[in-house]
Amino acid sequence: MFAYLVKRLFQAAAVMFVISLISFAIQDNLGDPLRELVGQSVSEETRDELRDELGLNDPFLVQYGRFLGNAVRGDLGTSYFFKEPALTVILKKLPATLELVAGATIIIIGLSIPLGVYTAIKPNSIMSRLIMGISIVGISVPVFLTAIGMIFLFSVELRWLPSFGRGDTVDVIGYWSTNFLTLDGWQHILLPSVALASIMLPLFIRLIRSEMMETLQSEYVRYAYAKGIAPRRIWFVHALKNTLLPVITVGGVQIGTMVAYTILTETVFQWPGMGFMFLEAVNRVDTPLIVAYLIVVGFIFVVTNTIVDLIYGLVNPTVKLSRMGA
Amino acid sequence: MNSLSDPHMEPSRLSKAWNSNMAYSFRKNPVAVVSLIIFAVIFFMTLFAPLIAPFDPYDPRSFDIMLSEIPPAWSDGGEAQFIFGTDDQGRDLWSAILYGTRISIFIGLAAVALQAVLGITMGLIAGYVGGRVDSILMRVADIQLSFSTLMVAIIFLAITQAVFGSETFNQYAIYMLVAVIGIAEWPQYARTVRATVLAEKKKEYVDAARVMGFGPLRIMVRHILPNSVSPIFVISTVQVANAIISEASLSFLGLGMPVSQPSLGSLISSGFDYIFSGSWWITTIPGVVLVVLVLVINLLGDWLRDVLNPKLYKG
Amino acid sequence: MSLLSVRDLVVKFAMRNNTVTALNKISFDLARGERIGIVGESGAGKSITGFSILNLLSKPGYIDSGSITFDGEDITQMTDPQLRDIRGNRIAMIFQDPMVTLNPVLTIGQQMVETLQAHRRLSKSDAEQIAIAKLREVYIPAPEERLAQYPHELSGGMRQRIIIAIALLLDPQLIIADEPTTALDVTIQADIMELLLELCQSNKVSLILITHDLGVVSQMTERTLVVYAGRIIEAGPTREIINDPQHPYSQGLINALPQQTPRGEKLKQIPGAMPALSAVPDGCAFNPRCSFATDTCRKTVPEVTRIDHLEVACHEVRRHHETEEVAE
Numbered sequence: 001m002f003a004y005l006v007k008r009l010f011q012a013a014a015v016m017f018v019i020s021l022i023s024f025a026i027q028d029n030l031g032d033p034l035r036e037l038v039g040q041s042v043s044e045e046t047r048d049e050l051r052d053e054l055g056l057n058d059p060f061l062v063q064y065g066r067f068l069g070n071a072v073r074g075d076l077g078t079s080y081f082f083k084e085p086a087l088t089v090i091l092k093k094l095p096a097t098l099e100l101v102a103g104a105t106i107i108i109i110g111l112s113i114p115l116g117v118y119t120a121i122k123p124n125s126i127m128s129r130l131i132m133g134i135s136i137v138g139i140s141v142p143v144f145l146t147a148i149g150m151i152f153l154f155s156v157e158l159r160w161l162p163s164f165g166r167g168d169t170v171d172v173i174g175y176w177s178t179n180f181l182t183l184d185g186w187q188h189i190l191l192p193s194v195a196l197a198s199i200m201l202p203l204f205i206r207l208i209r210s211e212m213m214e215t216l217q218s219e220y221v222r223y224a225y226a227k228g229i230a231p232r233r234i235w236f237v238h239a240l241k242n243t244l245l246p247v248i249t250v251g252g253v254q255i256g257t258m259v260a261y262t263i264l265t266e267t268v269f270q271w272p273g274m275g276f277m278f279l280e281a282v283n284r285v286d287t288p289l290i291v292a293y294l295i296v297v298g299f300i301f302v303v304t305n306t307i308v309d310l311i312y313g314l315v316n317p318t319v320k321l322s323r324m325g326a
Numbered sequence: 327m328n329s330l331s332d333p334h335m336e337p338s339r340l341s342k343a344w345n346s347n348m349a350y351s352f353r354k355n356p357v358a359v360v361s362l363i364i365f366a367v368i369f370f371m372t373l374f375a376p377l378i379a380p381f382d383p384y385d386p387r388s389f390d391i392m393l394s395e396i397p398p399a400w401s402d403g404g405e406a407q408f409i410f411g412t413d414d415q416g417r418d419l420w421s422a423i424l425y426g427t428r429i430s431i432f433i434g435l436a437a438v439a440l441q442a443v444l445g446i447t448m449g450l451i452a453g454y455v456g457g458r459v460d461s462i463l464m465r466v467a468d469i470q471l472s473f474s475t476l477m478v479a480i481i482f483l484a485i486t487q488a489v490f491g492s493e494t495f496n497q498y499a500i501y502m503l504v505a506v507i508g509i510a511e512w513p514q515y516a517r518t519v520r521a522t523v524l525a526e527k528k529k530e531y532v533d534a535a536r537v538m539g540f541g542p543l544r545i546m547v548r549h550i551l552p553n554s555v556s557p558i559f560v561i562s563t564v565q566v567a568n569a570i571i572s573e574a575s576l577s578f579l580g581l582g583m584p585v586s587q588p589s590l591g592s593l594i595s596s597g598f599d600y601i602f603s604g605s606w607w608i609t610t611i612p613g614v615v616l617v618v619l620v621l622v623i624n625l626l627g628d629w630l631r632d633v634l635n636p637k638l639y640k641g
Numbered sequence: 642m643s644l645l646s647v648r649d650l651v652v653k654f655a656m657r658n659n660t661v662t663a664l665n666k667i668s669f670d671l672a673r674g675e676r677i678g679i680v681g682e683s684g685a686g687k688s689i690t691g692f693s694i695l696n697l698l699s700k701p702g703y704i705d706s707g708s709i710t711f712d713g714e715d716i717t718q719m720t721d722p723q724l725r726d727i728r729g730n731r732i733a734m735i736f737q738d739p740m741v742t743l744n745p746v747l748t749i750g751q752q753m754v755e756t757l758q759a760h761r762r763l764s765k766s767d768a769e770q771i772a773i774a775k776l777r778e779v780y781i782p783a784p785e786e787r788l789a790q791y792p793h794e795l796s797g798g799m800r801q802r803i804i805i806a807i808a809l810l811l812d813p814q815l816i817i818a819d820e821p822t823t824a825l826d827v828t829i830q831a832d833i834m835e836l837l838l839e840l841c842q843s844n845k846v847s848l849i850l851i852t853h854d855l856g857v858v859s860q861m862t863e864r865t866l867v868v869y870a871g872r873i874i875e876a877g878p879t880r881e882i883i884n885d886p887q888h889p890y891s892q893g894l895i896n897a898l899p900q901q902t903p904r905g906e907k908l909k910q911i912p913g914a915m916p917a918l919s920a921v922p923d924g925c926a927f928n929p930r931c932s933f934a935t936d937t938c939r940k941t942v943p944e945v946t947r948i949d950h951l952e953v954a955c956h957e958v959r960r961h962h963e964t965e966e967v968a969e
Contacts, residue, residue: 015469026485136628140621142571144578145594145613152601152610163602217699219741226697226736227729227756227807231721237755241746257474264575268598279579282484290488294481305472317746317791 008309012302019298023291024067027077076295077288081281086292090274094296095176096166097262097273103179103193104258108201113240116208120216120243121235131205138202143261147195147268154191162188164270192269196261200254207250212243245316252308256301351633358629361622368619372428379421380407384587386415398607413593413608414600422593423612427619429589433503434570438562440508441569445515446558450546452516453523464520467513475510476572482506483581496584503582507569514561522554556634563627567620574616590616642713644814644847645671645694650707652686652693654918661919663689663702665871673814676841676848678858678879680894681868682915687851688737690868691817694849695732696724712814730760732815733808735837738824739800743792749803750788756810775806779836798829805837815847822857834861855898859883867891870916870926872942877951887953889931925956933957 048057058066070076076086119128141149155163167188169177179185215221216239224234263275270276274293281289352358371378398411398419410419452463483506487495495502523546526532535545576582577591578598585596590612597608652664664686671677679687692698694709696716709716711732716724728734736742743752753772757763763771769788776784779802792800801821808816818837822830838861841848850861858865858879865882867875867890875888886892893911895901901909913930916922925943928934937956945952946959953959 011465011469136624137617137621140567140571140624141617142574142578142591142620144575145617148594148598148601148609148613152606156602219736219738220744222697222699223734223736223742224744225728226695226734228725228727228759229729229755230725230759233755233759238744238747242744245746253472253474256472256477260474260477260480263480264579267579279484282488285488290485297477301473315746317748317793 008306012306015302023294024064027291076292079286079289081284081286086288090292090296092175093274093277099179100192103189104196107197112204116205119209120212135202135205143199144264144268146198150191161191192265192271196265211246215239215242248312252305255304361625365622375424375428379424381418381421383417383422383425410611411607426588426590426593430570433573434566436504437507437569438565441511442515445512446519449516449519453520467516471513478510479506499583503573507572518557519554523550526550526553560631567623643670644673646710648708651705653705655701663871663918674845676862677864678850678862679866685868686871688819691819691851695728729756730811731813733813735804735808735818735821737820739797749790760811775809779806797825817849819851870921874954887958888955890927
């Protein structure tokens with residue numbers, strides 16, 4: 001177990017290292033820090049002095065080392081636009097994004113398991129055909145179109161739900177203010193979460209269905225029937241547990257995709273999260289903020305993937321953790 | 327010897343294909359038939375877009391700002407010459423959609439071709455060489471898969487756009503989209519091909535080929551690759567659908583095709599601002615075309631998966 | 642009254658374009674405490690016979706006609722709850738490959754306890770006590786510790802012992818063992834068979850042993866059914882079938898046994914291969930491989946003839962027998 005953990009952490013560190021290199025390269029090539037500091041009027045000589053002072057003429061490795069040292073201490077530079085530490089800007093936006101992801105995740109988990117299991121158990125029922133039919137339409141509609149469609153229907157035509165922003169939020173702790181404590185907050189988060197879930201949900205329903213159908217064909221399920229076990233227990237204990245193992249792995253990968261889709265959803269709904277912020281930062285060429293976003297998102301990816309791998313190792317008894325590390 | 331004069335003795339290739347298992351299951355499946363017909367119609371219409379389109383959507387002289395936001399011909403205030411109405415710049419939407427779909431399909435197919443070439447090569451190398459090369463390639467594939475394509479593409483394109491400025495970016499946008507979608511998704515193919523190689527490598531005929539002195543390249547391409555044809559086929563269909571969605575999403579974010587040369591995604595994006603003011607068609611019609619296009623490809627992919635039923639790499 | 646009585650059982654498989662008959666009018670009886678063997682090549686329909694007794698045919702297989710009467714009730718007419726009440730409780734089954742029979746993500750304890758609780762009102766700890774006792778009966782060392790283990794932590798032989806223990810949990814009247822040792826290492830096959838025989842005898846359980854191994858049948862069973870291409874072609878006391886088989890196919894099987902062949906000589910194999918169920922020839926299914934085959938054999942399906950204790954379905958045997966009777 002310990003060796004596996006070390007190995008996994010090492011891999012995570014390697015990925016973070018690559019991300020930091022890319023980030024540094026971006027910082028190095030994108031935008032001129034002097035422009036932000038002094039403006040145009042300063043002479044070339046003073047500029048050079050300033051460069052020396054700021055260490056911009058140091059060798060690459062020295063500069064990278066400094067960048068890395070600062071990054072580890074949480075200093076990712078100051079946003080040109082917000083005039084605030086980039087990390088602070090992101091941390092303020094992070095809760096909005098995480099709540100959106102949480103909302104979508106609840107929808108996905110809450111619906112995909114029962115629907116996936118149902119369509120696997122009763123593959124020929126009308127209900128299953130309907131679910132499968134809708135799900136293939138679901139994976140064919142891009143997230144931003146679902147979002148636009150919902151805004152058109154529920155905000156423009158029916159005027160039931162708001163089309164942008166977070167609405168009333170309640171401060172919880174630190175930078176975290178939540179949507180989940182007011183009715184207005186719930187109304188605002190509903191459409192964006194559904195939109196974010198819209199492409200992942202059918203994907204998971206289909207995945208769970210096909211895995212479940214395969215499991216139901218297995219010898220141990222037949223044996224469970226031969227022992228006189230009730231179908232309910234066979235479906236939800238014998239089959240579902242084996243079904244969810246591969247689903248966990250795929251789920252881990254999909255978390256990354258979901259972060260990408262937050263950029264789309266947040267753009268359509270003008271949700272004040274870090275995805276929306278990232279696109280704005282790109283348009284303003286706010287380099288420190290772009291770099292900070294990259295590092296934070298990379299960090300989220302690495303952490304979630306590591307956690308998913310560990311969960312898989314813990315849930316699946318046939319995977320010896322020592323062997324998984326190999 | 328004289329097969330031409332006696333068609334009853336020697337069935338033609340065409341009729342053989344018609345009577346094959348695959349064709350049989352195709353004819354039995356109305357969804358697949360309709361999907362293929364719709365796809366073919368869309369494909370050929372966009373292929374001949376320059377002949378069909380009444381206006382040239384790339385030529386700013388052909389549209390008149392005075393004629394902007396005209397609704398489709400069938401609704402109030404519509405004009406017969408603009409079947410689907412005009413967009414915010416007075417561009418004929420029907421022509422723009424024809425050209426836009428053309429770009430979307432081109433990017434989808436080209437990106438998937440790139441994925442396939444990269445992935446198959448990597449998969450063959452990993453599976454055949456094995457050992458260290460294999461484990462490094464597969465680890466890289468794992469890591470790459472854990473970062474979603476869309477995420478990588480958004481970041482890459484956003485940064486190139488910021489570095490080079492939108493002018494230069496717009497000029498090369500189409501190639502950049504193909505490259506970034508193509509490169510990001512190779513692991514899908516690599517894993518499947520590698521799995522086939524590993525399974526086939528153990529079989530006798532591969533040993534036999536080796537004993538007969540055939541080089542590894544020939545063995546891989548002539549003997550092993552044909553066994554991965556059906557999974558590659560199934561993956562490719564789904565991948566084309568995904569690539570088209572990715573392209574549309576990127577263009578929607580302003581990181582893809584520019585408005586002067588719009589794909590379906592950019593058209594939808596340009597119309598989004600007008601949805602609140604009632605000009606629904608600028609977004610909705612390209613949106614419907616996009617969904618139908620992706621849907622029929624996905625339906626064909628589903629049918630192929632059912633018929634060929636290949637062992638796909640999971641996880 | 643016999644414990645199990647199978648009459649004219651027909652099992653079919655609905656394929657995409659046609660239906661294939663897997664079992665064709667199978668009939669046999671099993672007395673209480675009796676052990677019978679079902680012998681045949683793979684694909685002959687032995688396993689299907691076993692599964693249809695529990696009404697557990699996997700799709701696209703189904704029971705087309707016939708009856709399976711167990712303890713006075715027809716299994717083919719039972720509802721799902723009735724079937725569940727019998728499965729694992731009054732009829733237990735031992736599957737072929739212990740490596741894939743146990744659920745990999747459930748502990749041995751969970752899989753034993755659930756079986757008991759499916760049929761009896763028992764607390765978890767009471768059920769575990771019964772499980773431990775049964776594990777002891779099948780000579781599993783340190784049974785208490787096994788309950789917390791997962792299948793992959795145990796060897797194949799150990800797993801098959803556990804599956805036998807699970808079969809005995811509810812003191813069934815009948816155990817169906819489907820090639821219980823073919824997937825195991827040769828060195829432990831005999832151990833498992835011996836254990837199974839001992840437990841059947843001491844618990845007075847009936848046994849249906851499905852196997853392709855005539856040697857095993859001769860040690861384990863009192864009566865034997867030989868199946869070929871979905872039909873029973875010969876049935877009777879095991880000893881007589883082994884010593885004096887009547888049907889040419891049974892004779893071929895016996896002659897092919899290594900013990901029957903003097904050292905240094907080639908094994909006598911039956912020429913050809915059993916037909917696929919979708920391509921069973923007209924008449925006697927065995928006729929293309931039979932050296933005695935006549936025109937009658939190619940046209941009509943042979944009926945069962947009773948010769949002393951044996952029942953044989955063969956035109957030649959019947960003709961021979963009739964002429965002998967006339968001569969007497």
